[in-house]
Amino acid sequence: MPNKLQMQDWSYLKKYKKENANLPILESGQKRIVFMGDSITEFWSALCPEFFVGKPYINRGISGQTTPQILIRFRADVIDLQPSIVVLLAGANDIAGNTGPSTLEMILNNIISMAELAKANNIKMILCSLLPAYDFPWKTGSFPAEKIETFNTMLKKYADENEILYLDYYSAMVDERKGLKAAYADDGVHPNKAGYEVMAPIVEKAINEILSNQ
Template sequence: MKKVKYFLSISFIFFLLTPSYAQDWPNLKRYQEENAALEILNPNEHRIVFMGNSITEGWLNIRPEFFENKPYVNRGISGQTTPQMLLRFRQDVINLTPSAVVILAGINDIAENTGPSTIEMIVNNIVSMAELAKANNIKVILCSILPAYDFPWKTGLEPAGKVVKLNAQLKAYATQNSVIYVDYFTPMVNTSNGLKKELGSDGIHPNVSGYLIMEPLVEEGISKALIQN
């Protein structure tokens, strides 16, 4: 058994060091074909890109009807951190010429998916995405991170307090820079600063009930963003 575990560990490290992974760390290939296939919108239509991680990606899988017959483009990639999203932001957001972008990011940074990150590092990456969008006349809808008491894939990191601090800084940035802020945290948090049990099975990812709370909140945010001067 020890030999098997050793082999698997060495194999995983080898995979991470292979040129194909190293050259596409932000997973730029993931949406290249879908991006190229996007239709040109009518003048009165407003494309909205959802940029995020597994919570965004899972939204399309669990609640596809939310995206049907709307100019909503889902560009979530499971497991991604904010530096990865920042690297693919031009390809997967700016080049799609949306009217607005919904940014939901940061929880995987707290989980250290791509290495240790400070709150400042996470905020800087998210702010960089927001500023890139604004520089290209794209409205920004900045979302709070969902509550998280612990990570099932990496226990003991105590993310609850970090989520609260990160959300406070994101809200402050939004207020100071006239950016729409969508608060998912407040209606989804339990008394331990974790995700309410009925809203997700693993304490991190929403189920149908969770997404049903998020949908009207983000649509309100999108509406507000589109009428901003």
Template sequence: MKPTLLLLALAAALCAQTPAPDTSDAAKLKATLDRQTAQLKDWPNLNRYRADNAKVAPLAAGEERVVFMGDSITDGWGRRYGKFFTGKPYINRGISGQTTPQMLLRFRADVIDLHPKVVVILAGTNDISGNTGPMTLEETEANLMSMAELARANGIRVVLSALLPTCDYIRPQTERRPNEKIRELNTWMRGYAAGTGAVYLDYFTPSLDDQQVLKKELTYDGLHPNEAGYEVMGPLAQKAIDAALAK
């Protein structure tokens, strides 16, 4: 066989043996790239609630409006599991996966400009897991303080929510979000709230089992609440809101 024909035959054999590119992998890669590009263009995700914020009516006389600022645990409340305070003038401004620096950047648009009487802040678990890069607890505390100070400067009462514990019963969660770190941040929040007139909302203690981790029956993945989890959280949040309004 001539050299040229031999090369063509070898090339044909190699092509026959090489699997075709997995189009599903390419689609996943493109989706990841698109998501990361969008995040770079709008890191705090100000666009998420821009249209919704524009539709919020001016505060009515006597209206006790409350904004919930947070991550996926807030975002999923009433959207994935649980009922989000039916009939109450409460506004959900959670965004899944967010950390405290992202929330701080959108705090004016998603909280202050809506003129609530109270803001309920639940944030920090994604800081501990490093969702937007490594962070110290002190850096998280500084961002929580900044949000609380912005709220107070605008006449908004502050509720600081303890982070929920995690567990490994369903999926491994405690390695990225150790309960020791969560407990340490919660302890700081309790002290800061007491010293500044904020209300401390303790989700942590009622959610613990006898192994000192998140109760299996309150979660679908060891991190996020399920229907039963939000049923525990709802009355606790309302009690904290009532306490803040009474101040």
């Protein structure tokens, strides 16, 4: 059962409310990039703060969140910040069932809704593949590896058909079991510093590709 706080603020809109209000107004020519997602996004700032320092990167990840929660936050934590680009990495917690049962189609539909909101507000989107995971330590025996692989295929197909940049972290980080390489994570799911150091140049190449065409 959700606790009282979760029932009052299920999507945790209050987490970044103060930070959002205190962001400086963008000056002419400035570009802002929002990283949106769950724990894999949120923990990036803690483990590799240097990745964000001196750059127009805003981290709006929240640990444990599923795509319906992120969709609810999308206006407050992305659109209202007026970014040029949003980097979206989400869906693994849906597969784990964090907020109840969810099909791969339901996950994709929530991401499509966010992509359509971004497009309507002239925000370029980068759709990130889910990272590989052989199992989830908080829900062992759920066998997510095949679902993650299938979902990434679905996500890429949607991105390609709609001229959205698809970012493939998966291929760079997967092992022979379709899990996350041991060198890149301590728990099989969340990147460690070495994992984020693999991800960083991949996403920065995508960001620069979009910015060079704006």
